[in-house]
Amino acid sequence: MKRVDFLPFYLGLLALVCVSSVNAEDPYRNFKWVVTYGTVSPLGVPQRGILINGMFPGPTIYCETNDNVVVEVVNKLDEPFLLTWNGVKQRKTSWQDGVLGTNCPIPPNSAWTYHMQVKDQIGTFSYFPSLGMHKAVGGYGGFNIGARPVIFVPYLKPVAEFTLLVSDWWKSDHKSLTPFFLQALRQILDSGKSLPKPNALLINGSPRATSFTGQAGQRYLFRVSNVALQTSVNFRIQGHTMTLVEIEGAHTLHESYESFDLHVGQSASFLVTLHSPAKGYYIVASSRFTKTVLTATGILHYQGSTAKPSLPLPIAPTYQIHWSMKQARTVRWNLTANAARPNPQGSFHYGTIPITRTVVLANSKAKIGGKLRYAVNKVSHIDPGTPLKLADYFNIPGVFKLDSIKPAPSAGPAVLAPSVMGFTLHDYVEIVFQNNENSIQSWHLDGYDFWSVGFGGGQWNSTLRKRFYNLNDATSRYTVQVYPKSWSSILVSLDNKGMWNLRSAIWPRQYLGQQLYARVWNDERSVYTEYEIPPNALRCGKAH
Incomplete structure (x- = not known):
């Protein structure tokens, strides 16, 4: 009887396993961010802000479920710095969380590299500076996690995505305020006083200059995050309904809204179909639960049209708490949809x-x-x-x-x-x-x-x-x-x-x-x- 030699088979199997292991490793996305001071003028007055790679707001991270996200942060400020990743779970590694309870700050003129895996997550997130009052003057940005191609997404695919960051803003630099404010924001807090009220809301760093362009009849995903210091906002798009499809990493039942409340730190994604007459339409964020209502606007342009948006702005509640509570109860988990995994x-x-x-x-x-x-x-x-x-x-x-x-x-x-x-x-x-x-x-x-x-x-x-x-x-x-x-x-x-x-x-x-x-x-x-x-x-x- 002829002896069968299994050695080549086992060697081949071992090689296949090794190759599969290499190919199965989740992708890496590498970023190098240089953090500097720079001049910004959201309200028409030059102020010192915090920039990332020269950008205010900072760059948006785009990645997919399970990706390894590696961010080298080079601190060119004259004081320590940290970033935290709002909503990113940091599975089994609070070492990467970027707050003072887990991390030593990055000293001036030095660098530190975050290593994160966005394990089993999808959705709309953000990042921002976590030390002192840095967040008041920039350093924040979007962090969007898309689903892997093999995972079904429970809504019609948009032709494009838009990231919107809503923030509040004060007129003066956080270290050398004008005489109106007398002291810096953190000096005010350190002295045992409350902050003055913000002077404005911004959308992507501007109170009224942010714009997006889309094609009539197409659908778009608007990823909206409230990265303000202290202001709840109401978000809406003139002449368009917004279908909520995801909130903070969870797929929701598809409810339609004329406007939607987002409180500090919250994020949501809306599908919007461009079905109105071709022209410009206001994108609006206004403050909630404030005596003086602050409003920021952007513009949604229809491609091929030069017609400007027209007033009045779409109305929204200002202080009505029960309206907000009632709306919050309409947000429901989509029990049959998957999120980052195939199971519902x-x-x-x-x-x-x-x-x-x-x-x-x-x-x-x-x-x-x-x-x-x-x-x-x-x-x-x-x-x-x-x-x-x-x-x-x-x-x-x-x-x-x-x-x-x-x-x-x-x-x-x-x-x-x-x-x-x-x-x-x-x-x-x-x-x-x-x-x-x-x-x-x-x-x-x-x-x-x-x-x-x-x-x-x-x-x-x-x-x-x-x-x-x-x-x-x-x-x-x-x-x-x-x-x-x-x-x-x-x-x-x-x-x-x-x-x-x-x-x-x-x-x-x-x-x-x-x-x-x-x-x-x-x-x-x-x-x-x-x-x-x-x-x-x-x-x-x-x-x-």
């Missing part, structure tokens, strides 16, 4: 999972040492000189105290402290944001998306779950608004180990302490739950 979003039955822990977080305005601060459950966060993540990783004592913030509101005066709350990996947590103030709040959680299951007026209590919670088709998202004298509840599966920033997206409040860090942990040290500290990680404070 609705196959994850978030409403049937037992809650392992409930946390109630109450924001408040406080005076500490005679100065204005903002607190959560009576703790106003301060950043220690050593990032919390580094202190935790290297077991450095004296940097923070775990559970320095309580899981429910308490009596007593507010205190200054690094605010860290401990959670167990894979906890399924209900977080209630209780807002007893007269102003709207906006909360963002790094490292996760969550289900925004309910909101209502007054004080939250457990009996409200049955009446107000949507446990079937609430959307997953990464930022949630809390209306004045109201509460909002979220459910979140804590499956991403690390140190994660839970903060007010309203930046002056974040700057003055309305934030905390969630330490999501188990005792297993494994790359299956968390990646090791990057080789290029910067060291500072006690972590030298």
Whole structure:
């Protein structure tokens, strides 16, 4: 009987596996960004802004699900700098989150490289500077994640996409304001005072000069993000309805809107078909819940037409809170559509999972040492000189105290402290944001998306779950608004180990302490739950 030699077969199989492994690696997208000061004039007055590669706003990142995004940031400012990636989950690597609790700042005249994988994500996101008041003067941009070609997208394909960044703006430089403002924005906050009201809204860095051109009869995807410091906005397009198809990484049921509220830190995508007579139409963003209504406009041009848009601007609500609450309840998860994976979003039955822990977080305005601060459950966060993540990783004592913030509101005066709350990996947590103030709040959680299951007026209590919670088709998202004298509840599966920033997206409040860090942990040290500290990680404070 002839002996069969299997060695060539196994060698060939091994070679095939090796080649497949190489080909199967997700693509890399590499960027080099040089951060500088530069002159910008959004309101016709030259001011010093923060530019990325000479651009204000910064460049938009376009990538696909699972891509590896590598961004080398060269800091040419005269002070430290960090970027954070709003809504990008940073799976198993809070090392890349770009906030002071996880990263040492990039020193002046030096560079640091972020390595991110946009694992299992699609949708509209953004980035912005996370240190001090840098965000007030630029450095922000869009971050759009498209679906892989093999994944079905549950809406008709647009012929093009437009990215719109809505921001608020002050008339003067953040270091040397005009005498009208007397001091810099951060000096005002450091002195214990509130910021003056912004002077304007901008769309892509301009109050009225941004324009887009499309062809009659075609459909376009408008990706809109509110990157303002403190202003909720209403967005609309004159003469056109907008079909909501995605909000903060989740595909939604296709509801049509004449206008739509976006609170600070939130993003959404709308399909718009150019079906009106060929001419120009105003794109409008106006402030919400403000006594003085600020308005920014852009123009949607029909290709081939020179006709200008005509007044009046399309109307929108200004202060009507119940209108906003009613609209928010119309946003629903598309249960049969997939997101980044082939399986339907609705196959994850978030409403049937037992809650392992409930946390109630109450924001408040406080005076500490005679100065204005903002607190959560009576703790106003301060950043220690050593990032919390580094202190935790290297077991450095004296940097923070775990559970320095309580899981429910308490009596007593507010205190200054690094605010860290401990959670167990894979906890399924209900977080209630209780807002007893007269102003709207906006909360963002790094490292996760969550289900925004309910909101209502007054004080939250457990009996409200049955009446107000949507446990079937609430959307997953990464930022949630809390209306004045109201509460909002979220459910979140804590499956991403690390140190994660839970903060007010309203930046002056974040700057003055309305934030905390969630330490999501188990005792297993494994790359299956968390990646090791990057080789290029910067060291500072006690972590030298």
